[in-house]
Amino acid sequence: MQIAGTAELTQLPFFITACDYTLIGEELYAASAYLTKEPTLLANLKAADAFKIAAMLFIVIGVTLATMGVFHLGPAVFK
Amino acid sequence: MAREHWSERLQRFDRRWIFLVMAVAVVVPLYFPLGLPARPDPMTKAAYNAVEALPTCQLDPVTHRPVPGSPRCARVFISIDLDPASTPEVEPFYRAVVLHLKRKHAQLVIATTWYQAPPLVERYLRETLDVAIAPAGTDGYAGAPDRAYERNVDYVNLGFRDGKGAIIQQFGTDLRSAFDGRADDGTPLDRIPMMQGLNKLKDFDLIVLVSAGSPGAKEYVQFVGTREKLPMVAACTAVSTTDLAPYFQTGQLVGLVGGMAGSAGYENLVGKPGAGTAGADVLNIANLVVIAAIIFGNVVFFAGRAHRRRGGRS
Amino acid sequence: MKKTVPLVIGMLFGAFALAEFYIPHHQVGALSNEFRSWAAILASSAFIIGGINILQVTWPKIRRREPDWGYKVVLLAGAAVMLLAGLPWHKLGDAPTHPTVTFGPRLPAPAPGEPPAAPAVFVKVPADVTYQIGATVGAGTGRLEVVRVAPGEVTIKLSRRVPGYATLETKATLIERDTITVEGDPPMMWGRDGRVFVWIYEHVFGPANATLFALLAFFVASAAFRAFRARNTEAALLLGAAIFMMLGRAPLGGAISDVFPDFAQWLLDVPSNGGRRAIMMGAAIGAIATGLRVILGLERSHLGND
Numbered sequence: 270m271q272i273a274g275t276a277e278l279t280q281l282p283f284f285i286t287a288c289d290y291t292l293i294g295e296e297l298y299a300a301s302a303y304l305t306k307e308p309t310l311l312a313n314l315k316a317a318d319a320f321k322i323a324a325m326l327f328i329v330i331g332v333t334l335a336t337m338g339v340f341h342l343g344p345a346v347f348k
Numbered sequence: 349m350a351r352e353h354w355s356e357r358l359q360r361f362d363r364r365w366i367f368l369v370m371a372v373a374v375v376v377p378l379y380f381p382l383g384l385p386a387r388p389d390p391m392t393k394a395a396y397n398a399v400e401a402l403p404t405c406q407l408d409p410v411t412h413r414p415v416p417g418s419p420r421c422a423r424v425f426i427s428i429d430l431d432p433a434s435t436p437e438v439e440p441f442y443r444a445v446v447l448h449l450k451r452k453h454a455q456l457v458i459a460t461t462w463y464q465a466p467p468l469v470e471r472y473l474r475e476t477l478d479v480a481i482a483p484a485g486t487d488g489y490a491g492a493p494d495r496a497y498e499r500n501v502d503y504v505n506l507g508f509r510d511g512k513g514a515i516i517q518q519f520g521t522d523l524r525s526a527f528d529g530r531a532d533d534g535t536p537l538d539r540i541p542m543m544q545g546l547n548k549l550k551d552f553d554l555i556v557l558v559s560a561g562s563p564g565a566k567e568y569v570q571f572v573g574t575r576e577k578l579p580m581v582a583a584c585t586a587v588s589t590t591d592l593a594p595y596f597q598t599g600q601l602v603g604l605v606g607g608m609a610g611s612a613g614y615e616n617l618v619g620k621p622g623a624g625t626a627g628a629d630v631l632n633i634a635n636l637v638v639i640a641a642i643i644f645g646n647v648v649f650f651a652g653r654a655h656r657r658r659g660g661r662s
Numbered sequence: 663m664k665k666t667v668p669l670v671i672g673m674l675f676g677a678f679a680l681a682e683f684y685i686p687h688h689q690v691g692a693l694s695n696e697f698r699s700w701a702a703i704l705a706s707s708a709f710i711i712g713g714i715n716i717l718q719v720t721w722p723k724i725r726r727r728e729p730d731w732g733y734k735v736v737l738l739a740g741a742a743v744m745l746l747a748g749l750p751w752h753k754l755g756d757a758p759t760h761p762t763v764t765f766g767p768r769l770p771a772p773a774p775g776e777p778p779a780a781p782a783v784f785v786k787v788p789a790d791v792t793y794q795i796g797a798t799v800g801a802g803t804g805r806l807e808v809v810r811v812a813p814g815e816v817t818i819k820l821s822r823r824v825p826g827y828a829t830l831e832t833k834a835t836l837i838e839r840d841t842i843t844v845e846g847d848p849p850m851m852w853g854r855d856g857r858v859f860v861w862i863y864e865h866v867f868g869p870a871n872a873t874l875f876a877l878l879a880f881f882v883a884s885a886a887f888r889a890f891r892a893r894n895t896e897a898a899l900l901l902g903a904a905i906f907m908m909l910g911r912a913p914l915g916g917a918i919s920d921v922f923p924d925f926a927q928w929l930l931d932v933p934s935n936g937g938r939r940a941i942m943m944g945a946a947i948g949a950i951a952t953g954l955r956v957i958l959g960l961e962r963s964h965l966g967n968d
Contacts, residue, residue, distance in 0.1 A: 278941060279587050282904065286890040286897050294941050295948055313951060320947040363884040370883040384913040389927055432868035433875035463709070464871070466854060467863040474825065510709070511702035518698040525695065526702070586911070594935045594942065609911045632914035634879065639905050641886035646901070649891050 274300065355652035366641065373637045377629040386628045388613030391596050395581045395603025396617040399445060402553055404452040412495065412502075414453075422454040423542075425552040427559070427568065428472065431464040434560030434585055440611035440624030441583040442472065442558045447481045448618050449556075450494035455542045456503040457552070459527070461515060461563045466508045466532075477503050482620055491619040500531060500540050507532030512563040513571050520549045520572030550576045557582040564588075569595050583611065669959050676957035716741065747862060750853035752828070760832040761820045761846030769839040781836035783809045784843040787820055791848060794819040813837050820846045826857025903929055 273284035274292030284291045292300055295317065302310035334342070388396070406418035414421055426446075430438055449456060456477070460469055477497045484493040497503050506527045509515045518526040524547055529537050537543045545551055555578050559565040565582035569592075573580050579602050584592055586607025596604040605614050608631055611624035675697065682694045720734045769779045783795050787802035795809045796816045813836055820830040827848040834842055850857045892898035909915035910926020955961035 276945070278591065278938070282900055283885065283889075285900050286892075287885070289893065295944050298948070313955075316951045316954075317944075317948050320950060321944065324943060324947060359888075361887070363888065366884050366887055367880045370880050374879065382914075384917045386913045387916040387923060389911075389923065432871040435872070464867075467860055468868075470825065470855060470860075471864070509702060511698070511705040514698045514701035514705070518695060518702065521691065521698075522695050525699065590930065590934050590938055593930050594939045597931065597935055607911070609913070612913070628913050631912045634883075635908040635912045636914070638883055638886045639908055641883055642890050642901055642905065645887040645890060646892050 353652065353655045355648045355655060358648045359652065370634065370637055373633040374630050377633050378626065381626065381629045382632060384629065384632065386609065386612035386616045386625055388617055389606075389610065391593070391604040391606065392610045392613040393617070394596070395583075395605050396448070396614060398554065398579065398581050398602045399448050399452075399556075402449075402452050402454060407453050412498075422449075422452055422553045423546060423551070424449055424454045424456050424554045424556060425549060426456055426458045426556045427564075428458060428460045428465055428469050429462045429564045430468065430558060430560035431462060432468065435468070436623065436627055437585045437608045438558050438560055438583045438611065439472075440608065440622050440627070441605045441614050443476055443481065443622055444611065444615045444618045444620065444624070445556055445558075445581075445583075446476045447491075447494055447620060450477075450481065450497065451492045454553075456497075457506060457543070457546065458503065459506040459519070460508045461510070461512070462560075463508065463510060469505070469508075473499075473503075473505060486620075489620045499533070500535050501542065504537070504540055504543060505532045513567050516563060516567050517571045520576050520578075523548050548576075549578055553579070555580040559584050559588070561585070561588070565592055565601070566595075569600050573600055581605075583614075586610075665962065665965050668965055669962070672956050672964075673959050676953065680957065713741070744859070744862065747852065747856065747858040748854055750851075750856070752849065752852045752856070757828065757849045758830060758846065759828070761818055761830040761844050763818065763832060763834055764843045764845075766841040766843055769841060771839070778838040780810045781813055781816075781838065781840040781842075783811055783816070783818070783836075784841065785809060786843065786845050788847055790822055790824075791846075792821050792823055793844070794821075795844070811836065813840075818844055820844070820848055822848050824857070826851055826855065826860045903933075 270290075271288040272290045272292070273288040274297035275281060275284060276294055276297060278294070281291065281293060298310070299314055302314045334340075402422035402424070403419045405421035406415040407413065408415055426442075428442065446456075458469065458473070460466060478499070479496050480494050482489045482491065482494055486493070499505070506523075509526055511518070515526060524537055527537070531537060531540065549555060549572055555568070555573075557565040557568055557580060559568075559582055565580075565584055565588075568578075568580060568582075572578060580600070581603040582592060582601050583605040584607070586609070589604065589606030589610070592601065592604055592606075595601045605611060608624055608627045612621075612628040615622050615624045678697070679694070682690055717738070720738055724731050724734050724738070766784070769782060772779055785793050785795065785800070785802070785807045786805070787793055789802055789804045791802040793800055793802060793809075795818055796811045798809050798811070800807065800809065815833055815835050818832050818834060821827065828851050830846045830848050836842065852858065890897075890901060892901050906922065907926050907929060909918070910922040910924075910929075915922030915926070952961060956964070
């Protein structure tokens with residue numbers, strides 16, 4: 270059984286085809302947090318997840334506004 | 349004793365035979381080219397169009413200086429960030445784009461952020477800027493001829509600066525202070541007429557990035573391109589094309605020339621085939637060898653697995 | 663103290679770099695530029711520290727004759743040779759910077775009705791030197807050559823065809839019937855643009871660097887046969903996509919059918935860009951989190967272990 274992980278995206282194809290399981294990007298850091306249960310790593314992971322949720326929220330809001338034709342929020346809010 | 353299955357024999361195949369096949373696949377097309385035309389992809393065409401859209405100034409045929417009243421010559425910043433290992437992939441693009449720019453009489457400012465690059469950059473300047481790349485009557489070239497450029501008159505070589513993202517950021521805010529106000533040969537930039545009004549990257553009409561890795565096109569996009577909304581064209585190694593393609597899709601790069609195939613496509617568009625076109629033939633055969641190796645390797649793998657399942661062995 | 667001072671420096675400068683985006687005052691921008699210059703200087707000084715570190719790590723291994731110590735000798739010898747060749751030794755002596763220009767007797771006056779005699783420049787330079795007299799470019803032969811020029815200021819340049827030699831340059835103002843003799847031998851330069859450094863770069867470093875990268879082609883072919891297995895769905899999809907990309911990006915695919923380059927471009931534009939964008943966002947968010955940890959002083963891994 271071979272498991273590989275890399276944050277270097279150019280190495281991914283080689284790992285995916287040569288190994289049984291591959292950890293991509295931040296899955297590598299998540300795996301180390303999961304296995305060691307170290308508070309610093311777990312906190313890092315939680316913070317990154319919170320940021321991701323915030324980013325997803327901004328993306329959804331941005332896509333909705335762009336679909337409505339609102340590209341500058343200032344004039345739309347402060348008429 | 350059970351006879352060894354053919355798949356097991358092939359699993360122990362001496363890899364030096366594969367090396368030999370690859371060597372033949374690389375060398376033979378150089379001597380017997382296939383001559384297949386390199387079709388430029390949409391990203392390469394966009395890069396070509398971005399350079400083509402630059403203004404072409406009118407020059408006095410004797411003094412080679414802009415004719416008073418004619419459009420201003422385009423001013424282009426070229427960052428040559430490569431090393432000898434990556435020259436086969438991006439050098440053909442560099443030579444083709446410099447010919448393209450010289451046809452437009454563009455004024456060029458050259459710099460590099462790679463410590464291995466300066467001797468290469470000096471050689472490129474000697475071979476492509478100090479002399480004409482395609483003077484009138486060049487065999488196999490039907491485009492407009494170019495002329496020899498004069499250092500510190502038609503082009504300026506700023507030289508090398510280290511500092512990765514930080515120095516690229518400084519190029520975007522204050523290019524002159526990043527190079528201590530001097531060109532690579534020590535000439536003060538204030539004494540070079542073509543540098544008038546060029547204080548930061550935003551002052552250029554186009555940024556051309558010949559980039560083999562980091563720091564390179566990605567850092568330019570992340571640290572200055574998006575912030576200052578700079579028109580940038582990048583050439584990169586094939587392995588970095590997927591990394592930079594999202595930036596082309598969003599318009600952060602106005603053109604992207606990926607690897608030797610992209611360089612060959614750009615040479616095709618400019619009309620002067622070179623090392624990229626010759627290398628594209630090698631690419632054809634070498635890719636076929638790799639594809640054949642993948643298919644054959646998987647056939648052997650699955651045949652062996654089926655044989656083991658039938659025989660009941662793990 | 664040993665860890666507190668670097669932590670505080672990291673916090674202050676990190677916070678300033680962030681504040682720069684929110685404070686549009688021009689003084690903040692000027693200060694940021696200054697800090698970036700400092701960063702560039704530190705990055706350059708890291709080369710010197712790296713060189714010293716190489717010596718500190720490698721020399722004990724040579725002294726103790728550890729396995730492969732011979733390669734360490736080659737490493738240090740190569741570094742020493744490039745360092746010595748890269749120093750501008752030619753600045754120590756009195757190397758000439760101009761060619762020798764001597765005015766000779768004037769040409770005889772033309773007969774009545776004849777046009778005035780153009781100035782003549784006699785050039786005597788070694789065989790591997792190129793001369794440029796005004797707009798005329800020629801190759802030296804070791805013998806006396808003559809070039810006729812128009813009256814006025816003439817730029818005279820002597821250079822060697824190979825790189826690494828100085829260019830001798832001067833100007834001379836000539837009137838009708840003037841003759842001058844130009845002689846000179848461009849001296850060899852040392853330093854980054856010098857003959858030795860450039861020769862070693864082009865004939866040793868360049869080929870070695872290119873060879874290491876070229877070996878990848880053979881290893882990829884070998885790995886393609888021995889290691890690239892479609893052992894699960896993801897690997898099978900990846901190998902299929904790789905085959906289409908290889909065919910589509912090379913001219914051969916376009917010659918077979920337009921489907922290959924079009925599909926390769928679609929693969930790049932849609933699935934690849936989508937997945938790549940997601941991974942880049944994840945990496946960027948991770949970088950933001952790490953940056954914030956440095957600014958808040960919570961990240962200590964960059965300070966090293968005691």
